[in-house]
Amino acid sequence: MENVVECKNLTHYYGKRLIYEDMSFNIKKGSIFGLLGKNGTGKTTTINILNGYLKPASGQCLIFGEDSQNLPPQTKTRIGFLMEGHIQYNFMTISQIEKFYSAFFPKWKKEAYYELMEKLEVLPEQKLSTMSCGQRSQVALGLILAQDPDLMVLDDYSMGLDAGYRRLFLDFLKDYASSNNKTIFITSHIIQDLEDFVQDIVILDYRSVLLSTTVKDFRDNFKQFNFEFDENMKIQLEKTDVVNNFELFKSHGAIYSFKEKAQVEKYLQQTKIPYKNLKQVSMSLEDAFIGLTGKY
Amino acid sequence: MFKALFFKEWLKIRWAGLIMLGLFFLAAAKTALNISYGIRILGANNFWGEIILKNIPFFNDYLYLPVLTGIVIGIAQFFPEVTESRLKLTLHLPLKENNILLYMAFIGASAVLLISAISLFVMGLISLTYFPSEVLWAMVSTSLPWVLAGLTGYFGTIAVFVEPIWFKRIFFIVVFISFIQALLEPSHLNFFQHSLPQFTIVTLLFSIAILFSGHRFRKGVLK
Amino acid sequence: MMVKLSRIFILILVVLMAAVTLPHYYRISFGKRVVNPMINFSPVTKGFLIGSYANNKFQWKDTNGHIYNREEADNLLPFSNYRLLLAKGLMPDSLQGKKINIDTLRYNNLFMRLRPKEIDPPGIKMFPLFESKPARLKLTMPKDFVRFNTRMEFVNARENRVEEEISKRFTTALTEQGFTFPGVKYFGNPSTRKAFDEGYFVVDAAGKFFHIKKIRGKPYCKNIVLPDGFSVRHMVVYENALQEFYGLLVNDKNEVFLLLYDQYKLQKLPTENYDAKKDQLVFRGDLFYRLTTVIKDRKIISTAVNRKYQKIAAYKQEIPASFGETAAIVHHYLFPFTLQFGIKTTYFQDFYFSDYSFTALWLNIILMFSMFFLKRYKGRAGLNRWYDFLLVLISGIFGFIGILIYENTDL
Numbered sequence: 001m002e003n004v005v006e007c008k009n010l011t012h013y014y015g016k017r018l019i020y021e022d023m024s025f026n027i028k029k030g031s032i033f034g035l036l037g038k039n040g041t042g043k044t045t046t047i048n049i050l051n052g053y054l055k056p057a058s059g060q061c062l063i064f065g066e067d068s069q070n071l072p073p074q075t076k077t078r079i080g081f082l083m084e085g086h087i088q089y090n091f092m093t094i095s096q097i098e099k100f101y102s103a104f105f106p107k108w109k110k111e112a113y114y115e116l117m118e119k120l121e122v123l124p125e126q127k128l129s130t131m132s133c134g135q136r137s138q139v140a141l142g143l144i145l146a147q148d149p150d151l152m153v154l155d156d157y158s159m160g161l162d163a164g165y166r167r168l169f170l171d172f173l174k175d176y177a178s179s180n181n182k183t184i185f186i187t188s189h190i191i192q193d194l195e196d197f198v199q200d201i202v203i204l205d206y207r208s209v210l211l212s213t214t215v216k217d218f219r220d221n222f223k224q225f226n227f228e229f230d231e232n233m234k235i236q237l238e239k240t241d242v243v244n245n246f247e248l249f250k251s252h253g254a255i256y257s258f259k260e261k262a263q264v265e266k267y268l269q270q271t272k273i274p275y276k277n278l279k280q281v282s283m284s285l286e287d288a289f290i291g292l293t294g295k296y
Numbered sequence: 297m298f299k300a301l302f303f304k305e306w307l308k309i310r311w312a313g314l315i316m317l318g319l320f321f322l323a324a325a326k327t328a329l330n331i332s333y334g335i336r337i338l339g340a341n342n343f344w345g346e347i348i349l350k351n352i353p354f355f356n357d358y359l360y361l362p363v364l365t366g367i368v369i370g371i372a373q374f375f376p377e378v379t380e381s382r383l384k385l386t387l388h389l390p391l392k393e394n395n396i397l398l399y400m401a402f403i404g405a406s407a408v409l410l411i412s413a414i415s416l417f418v419m420g421l422i423s424l425t426y427f428p429s430e431v432l433w434a435m436v437s438t439s440l441p442w443v444l445a446g447l448t449g450y451f452g453t454i455a456v457f458v459e460p461i462w463f464k465r466i467f468f469i470v471v472f473i474s475f476i477q478a479l480l481e482p483s484h485l486n487f488f489q490h491s492l493p494q495f496t497i498v499t500l501l502f503s504i505a506i507l508f509s510g511h512r513f514r515k516g517v518l519k
Numbered sequence: 520m521m522v523k524l525s526r527i528f529i530l531i532l533v534v535l536m537a538a539v540t541l542p543h544y545y546r547i548s549f550g551k552r553v554v555n556p557m558i559n560f561s562p563v564t565k566g567f568l569i570g571s572y573a574n575n576k577f578q579w580k581d582t583n584g585h586i587y588n589r590e591e592a593d594n595l596l597p598f599s600n601y602r603l604l605l606a607k608g609l610m611p612d613s614l615q616g617k618k619i620n621i622d623t624l625r626y627n628n629l630f631m632r633l634r635p636k637e638i639d640p641p642g643i644k645m646f647p648l649f650e651s652k653p654a655r656l657k658l659t660m661p662k663d664f665v666r667f668n669t670r671m672e673f674v675n676a677r678e679n680r681v682e683e684e685i686s687k688r689f690t691t692a693l694t695e696q697g698f699t700f701p702g703v704k705y706f707g708n709p710s711t712r713k714a715f716d717e718g719y720f721v722v723d724a725a726g727k728f729f730h731i732k733k734i735r736g737k738p739y740c741k742n743i744v745l746p747d748g749f750s751v752r753h754m755v756v757y758e759n760a761l762q763e764f765y766g767l768l769v770n771d772k773n774e775v776f777l778l779l780y781d782q783y784k785l786q787k788l789p790t791e792n793y794d795a796k797k798d799q800l801v802f803r804g805d806l807f808y809r810l811t812t813v814i815k816d817r818k819i820i821s822t823a824v825n826r827k828y829q830k831i832a833a834y835k836q837e838i839p840a841s842f843g844e845t846a847a848i849v850h851h852y853l854f855p856f857t858l859q860f861g862i863k864t865t866y867f868q869d870f871y872f873s874d875y876s877f878t879a880l881w882l883n884i885i886l887m888f889s890m891f892f893l894k895r896y897k898g899r900a901g902l903n904r905w906y907d908f909l910l911v912l913i914s915g916i917f918g919f920i921g922i923l924i925y926e927n928t929d930l
Contacts, residue, residue, distance in 0.1 A: 053384055054516030073390040081388050087380045091307055103300030104390050340676035341647070341660045348643045348664060349709045394521050428674050430643045430666065441868075467924050468529075474536045478860040482868050486641035491869040498870075501532055507525035508925065 010059035037204030080149035090128035116142035256291035312372035320415035362446025370453030451502035459509035533921035538858035629804030667702035692738035
């Protein structure tokens with residue numbers, strides 16, 4: 001299957017601060033790709049590089065085979081871009097902004113936009129600046145849907161939205177994606193919404209990529225094991241290739257691992273940890289994400 | 297597509313432009329009043345003498361208006377673009393990034409020129425009512441450097457807005473203000489009579505300054 | 520490509536503005552006050568007396584180096600200080616065997632000055648032609664202003680309209696004198712604050728010279744016949760009670776004359792090395808002498824003649840530079856050139872480059888090579904930016920500031 005986006009060996013610094021090193025990922029045509037990570041791990045940085053607003057210290061992104069630093073106008077028509085915080089031209093009205101964008105995109109679908117606008121309690125003459133954050137997000141979404149791009153780049157669509165709007169947003173996206181083999185690149189820090197939405201994910205940590213996989217593999221292979229121990233025991237755990245992450249409380253703990261239960265048990269025995277009742281518990285995607293990246 | 301871009305710029309600058317035009321008209325009205333008062337008090341011949349012999353522009357209220365127009369139009373046009381990095385949306389439009397910036401600059405500069413031209417025309421009419429044509433031409437040649445200062449102010453403002461690095465911004469402000477100063481300081485009749493082409497060329501050097509800043513904006517330079 | 524060009528333009532602007540600003544602040548920081556010496560000719564000592572500042576104190580000195588204090592000098596210059604001397608009762612009754620009459624003394628005291636910027640100044644080419652013989656004696660602003668086009672036109676100020684009748688009258692009078700329209704240059708004192716009016720002296724399109732006055736509303740037009748090849752550059756008209764001459768005339772050969780009342784004859788004044796485009800000319804006259812002083816950038820030259828215009832004495836003096844020796848040398852090493860928008864020899868604004876210094880090439884070359892130590896010019900990438908090196912080589916410190924601030928990254 002052909003790749004719509006290919007990012008190779010991206011490294012970026014802000015001043016001397018390393019954001020990440022040697023990040024590579026591909027986005028397959030027709031897939032929904034999630035870039036997950038806590039705040040400050042470089043999600044927006046990646047989007048900026050992808051859109052040509054940032055030149056990485058090294059590495060390159062290709063979009064539709066073109067260098068993202070120099071996207072020709074024709075390629076730009078194929079990319080829909082949602083800015084973090086649903087930023088749009090808020091000095092325009094609902095109808096002005098539609099009129100404005102329609103001039104740029106040959107496949108413009110006016111109905112798609114107005115269909116969405118009808119659901120909002122807004123008038124065509126209303127200025128974006130007078131709308132609520134949720135309403136603005138729908139305007140931004142409507143514009144992208146009307147543009148009918150082959151690739152959608154959505155930078156933190158969830159920012160500032162309540163649950164209803166987030167759900168609405170994703171429902172529309174799902175519809176759109178399933179209809180005609182479109183590719184979506186989405187970043188978010190609210191993981192639970194994406195659970196049934198994204199297929200491929202890259203999880204970013206500070207300074208590096210933690211994981212690049214599919215949601216299915218991640219959920220199948222990444223496990224949480226809880227165990228108990230005596231309150232007055234001193235337990236010390238380290239991250240290893242078995243223990244990807246762990247949490248210790250007063251008398252119980254959790255180990256996050258890609259390994260099977262048997263291997264974890266073996267590891268605990270080897271390291272002479274006095275555990276009791278080791279058992280695998282089920283996780284949501286968000287649990288798994290936090291399990292992997294930690295709470296801080 | 298450029299029509300749409302024009303529409304967007306128009307939405308941003310129309311109020312600023314109208315307000316500036318209003319200011320120009322106020323200044324014109326004040327000038328006309330001053331002239332008519334001066335003629336009533338001094339007599340027409342003595343008032344002519346003040347202008348023709350003492351070389352004092354009777355339209356000095358105009359001196360800073362074009363610069364102000366340039367800066368105000370520049371702010372109206374680019375403040376909404378740089379707040380929340382909205383310029384990213386603009387540069388994402390399916391046109392060449394440099395062309396987008398140049399076209400925006402062209403629209404803003406045209407607005408500055410148009411407003412200056414309309415007001416100069418009004419001033420010209422006032423001038424012709426009270427003074428011989430010599431005074432009109434002296435007025436035009438005296439106020440053209442002010443219009444150049446307006447353009448410089450505009451080009452400078454937009455480059456400063458787009459420029460991501462504070463140090464470069466400040467230095468650029470210093471550069472364009474010193475040029476504006478050179479254009480505005482000698483505010484006597486006809487001082488630029490022989491050098492308008494030279495000063496126009498230097499003003500035009502400012503016109504594409506936004507591209508270098510825009511380039512760094514796109515590359516996300518933080519230094 | 521456009522981005523590169525944009526940066527080059529910015530660099531040029533930085534160079535231009537730095538070439539204005541840096542030398543300007545250098546001058547403000549290190550420039551010294553230079554006061555041109557005052558040159559007088561004493562009827563008492565019959566020699567030059569030079570007033571100047573030495574160690575921040577004003578003093579008078581003669582050409583033999585003798586120093587006079589203020590009171591002594593006052594007595595040596597009775598014509599300029601007559602008011603003071605009279606008040607003190609020190610005014611001599613006679614000088615050089617001649618009895619001094621204060622009224623005669625007063626109207627024999629003459630002063631004219633011509634600065635380069637007064638020649639062809641900017642402004643509106645119209646002038647008021649005064650009534651030279653006003654009925655109520657006092658000069659008043661006429662109701663119309665004159666312009667030259669294909670004729671001589673009087674424009675009525677109140678109605679902003681050409682007065683046909685008087686225009687025709689003057690045009691006819693001028694035509695009869697052989698005037699070729701339009702008038703190209705005109706000289707006069709458009710002011711009512713003068714004792715009387717001598718009208719205007721006008722150079723016509725053919726280069727001929729005319730005297731135009733309005734006497735009781737009627738034209739007085741006279742072609743002044745000048746020697747062959749005499750081309751009037753400028754005239755300082757000086758309505759003075761002495762009525763010996765109309766004013767000071769400078770021709771294109773930088774010769775200086777007085778235009779006499781006596782049949783418009785020319786009386787040449789001795790000047791040395793005078794260049795009307797650059798030098799200031801000062802004419803002083805008193806009961807006994809005429810003194811012509813040429814003030815150049817670094818030199819002042821004064822020539823004294825008697826009332827028969829026979830040369831008596833001449834005096835020359837260097838004017839100190841506005842920079843001290845060290846400051847001047849540093850200036851030469853620092854700045855390859857300087858730029859000013861306005862200079863003292865003209866009112867017109869322009870790009871005036873000056874102070875070209877080849878000594879500054881040393882600094883330019885050093886700065887250029889120091890660029891190799893800047894990270895971004897290292898290695899082969901640096902050579903692709905050859906024009907940055909060229910810029911620094913030519914503009915030195917000005918361009919260097921430019922490339923430091925507007926560096927050449929990813930272009």
